[in-house]
Amino acid sequence: MLRRFTAFSAWSIYTIIVALYVFSLWALFEHRADETFWSVGEALQILKQSLWQALLSAFFSTILGVFLARSFFYLNFKGKGLLYKLISFAWALPSLVVIFAIIGVWGNSGWVMQLLTFLDIPATFNLYGLQGILLAHLFFNIPLATKYCLDALHLIPSSQHQLAAQLNLQGWRYVQIVELPMLKKVLPYTFMNIFLICFTSFPIVLMLGGGPKYSTLEVAIYQAVTFEFDFAKAVMLIMTQILVGVILQITMDILTKFAFSQGKNTAIPVDHIWKPQAKGVNKWLLQGIMMLMGMMILIPIANVIWTGISVSHFFTRLTNPLLWEATRFSLLISAIAAVTVIVIAYLIALEAKNLAYQKHKITHSFLAGVATYPLIMPVFMLAVGLFLLLIDTPLSTWQLLCLVGICNGLMLLPYIYRLLFTAVWEAFITHDKLARELGITGFRRWWIVEKNYLIRPLRNAFALAMSASLGSFTVIAFFGSPDFSTLPYLLYQQLGSYRMDDAAVTALMLMLLAFLPFLIIEQREQNR
Numbered sequence: 001m002l003r004r005f006t007a008f009s010a011w012s013i014y015t016i017i018v019a020l021y022v023f024s025l026w027a028l029f030e031h032r033a034d035e036t037f038w039s040v041g042e043a044l045q046i047l048k049q050s051l052w053q054a055l056l057s058a059f060f061s062t063i064l065g066v067f068l069a070r071s072f073f074y075l076n077f078k079g080k081g082l083l084y085k086l087i088s089f090a091w092a093l094p095s096l097v098v099i100f101a102i103i104g105v106w107g108n109s110g111w112v113m114q115l116l117t118f119l120d121i122p123a124t125f126n127l128y129g130l131q132g133i134l135l136a137h138l139f140f141n142i143p144l145a146t147k148y149c150l151d152a153l154h155l156i157p158s159s160q161h162q163l164a165a166q167l168n169l170q171g172w173r174y175v176q177i178v179e180l181p182m183l184k185k186v187l188p189y190t191f192m193n194i195f196l197i198c199f200t201s202f203p204i205v206l207m208l209g210g211g212p213k214y215s216t217l218e219v220a221i222y223q224a225v226t227f228e229f230d231f232a233k234a235v236m237l238i239m240t241q242i243l244v245g246v247i248l249q250i251t252m253d254i255l256t257k258f259a260f261s262q263g264k265n266t267a268i269p270v271d272h273i274w275k276p277q278a279k280g281v282n283k284w285l286l287q288g289i290m291m292l293m294g295m296m297i298l299i300p301i302a303n304v305i306w307t308g309i310s311v312s313h314f315f316t317r318l319t320n321p322l323l324w325e326a327t328r329f330s331l332l333i334s335a336i337a338a339v340t341v342i343v344i345a346y347l348i349a350l351e352a353k354n355l356a357y358q359k360h361k362i363t364h365s366f367l368a369g370v371a372t373y374p375l376i377m378p379v380f381m382l383a384v385g386l387f388l389l390l391i392d393t394p395l396s397t398w399q400l401l402c403l404v405g406i407c408n409g410l411m412l413l414p415y416i417y418r419l420l421f422t423a424v425w426e427a428f429i430t431h432d433k434l435a436r437e438l439g440i441t442g443f444r445r446w447w448i449v450e451k452n453y454l455i456r457p458l459r460n461a462f463a464l465a466m467s468a469s470l471g472s473f474t475v476i477a478f479f480g481s482p483d484f485s486t487l488p489y490l491l492y493q494q495l496g497s498y499r500m501d502d503a504a505v506t507a508l509m510l511m512l513l514a515f516l517p518f519l520i521i522e523q524r525e526q527n528r
Contacts, residue, residue, distance in 0.1 A: 010351035013344050014370050017410065021377055024385020028235045042233075043240050050199055050216040053130060057137035058195035062187060064138065064293060065145020070179075071290040072146070073153045074278045083294060090297050091143045094471020094514055095136075095203040096491045100507040101300035102136050102208070103127065103495075104307055111303065132208035137201065139297060141194045148190040152182045161275045171282075189255045196248055196375070203473045203488075207495065217241040221380045222477065231388075238381045245376040301511075308508025311501040318505055322490065327509060329401065330470055330486040336405025337472075338465035341412045342420070342458065345371070349421040353428050371417035379411050379474050387478045400484050407475040412468055416461045420454075427453035463517030470514050487513070 072084055093101075105111050106127050116123040125131070156178060164178045202218045209215060215223070217237050224234040278286050311317060348367060355364035386403065395403070427450040473488040480489035487510040494503035 006347065006350045006354070009347045010367060013347055014367060017344075017370055017373065020382060020386075020410075021373065023389060024382050025235075025238075027385040027388040028231055028238065028381070030388070043236055046215050046217055046220045046237070047240060047244065049214055053133050053137075053205070053214060053216070054195050054198035054201075056130075057134055057141065057198040058191050060134065061138055061141035061194050062145050062191045064142050065190070066149050066183065066187075067289045068142060068146045068293045069149035069153060071286040071293075072150055074275060075283070075286050075290065076277075086301070087143050087294065087297050088147065089143075089515060090139060090301065091141075092467055092514055093140075093301075094473075094488060094510055095140075095201075096207070096473060096488050096495070097304060097471065097507045097511045097514070098136050098139055098300070099204060099207045100491065100495065100503060101304045102132065102139065104303040105300050106132070106135060111299070128208055130214055133201075133205055133214060136204045136208055137198050139300060141197065142293065142297065145190050145194060148186050148193075149183060152186045153179065156182050158275070165276050189252075192248075192252050192255050196252060199244075199248065203492070207492075217244075218380055218474075221384065225380075225384050225387075226478070234380075234384060238384075242377060242381075249372060249376050304504075304507050304511055307504040311504050313501075314505065317502055318509075320502070320505075322485070323487075323506060323509065326485045326487045326490040326506075327513070329484065330488075330510075330513070332401050333405040333408060333476075333486060334466045334469040336402060337408035337412065337469035338462045340406050340409030341416045341465050342461055344409070345413060345417040345420045345461070346424070346458075349417060349424045352421060353424050356425070357428065368417075368421075371413050373413075374411050375414050379407070382407060382410065383475045383478050397484060400479055404475050404479055404486075405469070408469040408472045409465065411472065411474070412465050416465060419457055419461050419464075423453050423457040424450075467514045467517045471510065 068087075072080065103110065106125070107113070108127070110127075113123060113125070127135075160178050164174055169177060199216070200218055201216060202222070205214060205216045205219050206222065209219065217240060221234050221237045221241075224230045224237065308314075317323070348371065352364055352368045355367060386407070390403075430453075431450075471488055473492065476486050476489045477492075480486065485493070487506060491503055491506045491510060494500075494506060
């Protein structure tokens with residue numbers, strides 16, 4: 001009975017998700033004007049710019065991430081763990097908060113320009129354009145690259161460090177012989193992961209791109225729909241992004257399998273890792289890198305906090321009814337998104353686990369593949385399609401909350417599914433035979449056997465979904481209005497109308513709310 005219910009639920013969800021994408025694409029074709037000119041050259045130019053900025057962002061983020069990871073690995077000092085956590089938190093910041101932070105440091109009235117003016121140093125730096133996009137992407141993705149590379153460095157056995165020390169290997173020779181064999185297993189995966197994030201970047205390019213020259217496909221789709229009402233152009237751009245997305249996702253899957261299959265074949269050291277102490281010039285270089293990278297990431301965060309609390313009439317702005325209404329809507333949407341994506345991912349994982357155990361490879365691939373659709377199909381196709389389908393239908397506030405929340409949840413499906421499927425599969429293969437021999441089935445099996453494996457991933461998945469959805473701007477960009485606004489949408493309006501003091505308070509509120517789920521996880525991990 002439970003097995004049939006699991007299968008029915010999983011395939012029903014699969015059908016609904018596919019139907020949503022099909023109806024969304026159909027709505028775009030229905031609104032396409034036949035007389036609209038389809039400029040393939042324009043699409044190729046946008047694709048070229050998307051690939052170029054993503055390539056540069058991924059390259060520099062990966063390289064700088066390697067340098068910062070080496071600094072954390074070889075240097076020992078008080079507060080090292082706290083510094084690493086603060087830098088890692090930067091990756092959890094909503095995109096619009098990052099934009100506000102970057103403008104506050106690198107903008108025309110930012111800290112850097114004020115310092116240069118004080119020192120009477122001429123400066124002609126223009127934040128808007130490729131340089132602004134790169135700065136924001138580096139802020140986001142250096143912590144991610146650092147995490148992957150630091151995990152790889154911790155996999156190097158102590159014996160290799162000791163042997164290299166006995167042979168007096170130093171400098172590049174040490175990196176080449178000891179570190180590089182482990183790093184090269186994760187660097188392609190790290191690069192491709194960051195490349196995909198930057199390729200589909202929307203708010204950063206929209207706000208810091210400085211015009212159509214550095215537009216991405218998603219920004220071009222948004223502009224084609226909201227400003228030009230050119231749905232034929234939007235369809236062409238969406239189909240282009242789907243095609244490129246399929247190619248990039250296949251590449252990503254290959255690199256993922258390579259990285260993690262190599263990791264499984266490497267014994268993780270269980271003893272304390274012995275590593276040489278950084279000395280002399282090498283120590284100074286590592287300290288300099290950590291200081292520069294730390295300042296690059298922590299100063300913008302500090303700027304958001306300081307700017308938010310130092311604005312004039314802080315408490316008046318903090319008690320603004322629009323701010324608290326946007327906060328309430330953001331929390332409700334995030335809760336809906338978190339519950340939606342966890343239920344969908346968990347039900348699909350349960351059936352996918354059964355299919356994988358029974359070696360139904362084709363059926364398993366079809367069902368599990370639905371979790372990758374949000375990576376291949378641009379979320380704008382879903383958002384724009386639903387927007388057009390419902391454009392003449394009056395929606396209540398609760399209907400809008402559910403609509404935006406469900407769309408935000410679907411965007412997170414690839415990440416939450418991977419997190420939950422691993423736990424579901426591990427619990428199944430570890431205790432399935434014993435549970436069947438003891439006749440433990442249904443909810444009793446979940447409570448006795450699987451609960452301990454799933455509680456922690458479910459809690460982490462909920463926190464991740466809540467935090468990510470709080471800062472999501474893509475879907476609300478179409479459905480937002482003065483009467484229905486979330487914190488990212490309100491911040492976007494305030495930045496667009498140059499109400500920087502109001503934006504400072506909104507950015508501070510959004511940052512604190514996005515951090516809260518991760519702080520709760522961290523506290524629970526320490527209490528374990």
